Amino acid sequence: MVGDISFFHSEAFTFILLPVLIFLARILDVSFGTIRIIFVSRGRKFLAPLIGFFEILIWLVAIGKVMQNLTNVYCYIAYAGGFAAGNFTGMWIEEKLAMGTLVIQVITKKDASALIENFKSSGYGVTVVPAEGSTGQVHIVYSLIKRSALKDVAAIINRFNPQAFYSIEDVRFASKELFPPRRSACIMGFLGLLRMRRKGK
Numbered sequence: 014m015v016g017d018i019s020f021f022h023s024e025a026f027t028f029i030l031l032p033v034l035i036f037l038a039r040i041l042d043v044s045f046g047t048i049r050i051i052f053v054s055r056g057r058k059f060l061a062p063l064i065g066f067f068e069i070l071i072w073l074v075a076i077g078k079v080m081q082n083l084t085n086v087y088c089y090i091a092y093a094g095g096f097a098a099g100n101f102t103g104m105w106i107e108e109k110l111a112m113g114t115l116v117i118q119v120i121t122k123k124d125a126s127a128l129i130e131n132f133k134s135s136g137y138g139v140t141v142v143p144a145e146g147s148t149g150q151v152h153i154v155y156s157l158i159k160r161s162a163l164k165d166v167a168a169i170i171n172r173f174n175p176q177a178f179y180s181i182e183d184v185r186f187a188s189k190e191l192f193p194p195r196r197s198a199c200i201m202g203f204l205g206l207l208r209m210r211r212k213g214k
Contacts, residue, residue, distance in 0.1 A: 027082065027085060028085070028087055031078060031082065031085070031087075031088065031091075032085075032087040032088055032090065032091035033091065034078070035075050035078055035079065035088055035091040035092055035095060036091040036092075036094055036095040036098070037095065038071050038072075038074060038075040038095065039072075039075055039091070039092055039094075039095025039096050039098070039099050040095050040098050040099040040102055041071050041099070042068050042069075042071040042072040042075065042099065043095070043096055043098075043099025043100055043102070043103055044099050044102045044103040044106060045064050045065075045067055045068035045071070046068050046099075046103065047099075047100075047103025047104065047106065047107055048064055048103065048106060048107075048110075049061050049064045049065050049068060051107055051110065051112060051113075052064065054113075054183065055112060055113050075092065075095070076092075079092050111159070111160045111161035111163075112160060113159075113160050113183060113184070114157060114158070114159060114160065114183075114184040115157070115158050115159070115160055115163060115181050115182065115183060115184060116155060116156070116157050116158075116181070116182050116184050117155070117156050117158060117163075117166055117179060117180070117181050118153060118154070118155055118179060118180050118181075118182070119153070119154040119155075119156075119170060119174070119177050119178070119179040120144075120146070120151055120152070120153050120154075120177065120178045120179070121151060121152050121154070121174050121176075121177040121178075122146070122148065122149065122150070122151050122152075122176075123174050123176065123177070125141065125152040125154055125174065127173045127174075128154065128169070128170065128173040128174050128177070129141060129154060131169050131172075131173055132154070132156055132166075132169065135165070135169065137156050137157075137158060137162075137166065138156060138157055139154060139155070139156050140154070140155040140156070141153070141154050141155075142155070157184065163181070167179075
C-alpha cells in the first residue's frame, strides 16, 4: 500500500505518466467537443448532451491535475499539446463520420446537359435554374446529397465541367431526399468505364 502511494509521488509518475495522461485526456475531451458540435448542428437532442457530459467530465479531471501540479511545466506542455492533437483528431473523426446532408450549387456558363444527365444517371436529384451572370447567361444546378457522396459529386463536376463554380452548404432538414442507392466500388468503376466508352464513340 505504501509502495502504491509512493509511486504517485515519484518522478516517473510526475514527469512522464501524468503529462501523458493529461495529453490523452485533452485529446478525448476536444474530440468529444467536435463530435458534440456536429450532433448539435444535426439536431441530435439526446446524443449531444450525453457527449457533452463526458467531454466536460474529462476536461475537469485534466485541468484539476494541471492545477495540482502548477510547478510542473510538462503538464502545461501536455495540456496544450493534447488540445492541438484533439483538434486534429476531431477533424479526422468528422471527416470519417461524414454525417448529414449537403446542398451543392453549381454555376456554369457551359452547356450543362452532360453534367445534369450524369447527375441523374448516378441517382442524384437535380434542379436546374437559368440565370443571368455578370458575363451573360448561366445555368445554376442544385443537388441535395449525402455528405459521404461529396467526393463522388465533385469528381462528376470536375469531369464534365472543370471550369464550373460550385459551392456547398449544410442542410439541417429536408422534407424529401433523393439519394442514389449504394453501389460497390467495382460496379461504380464498371459504370465509369462504360460512360467513357460511350463518350469516346
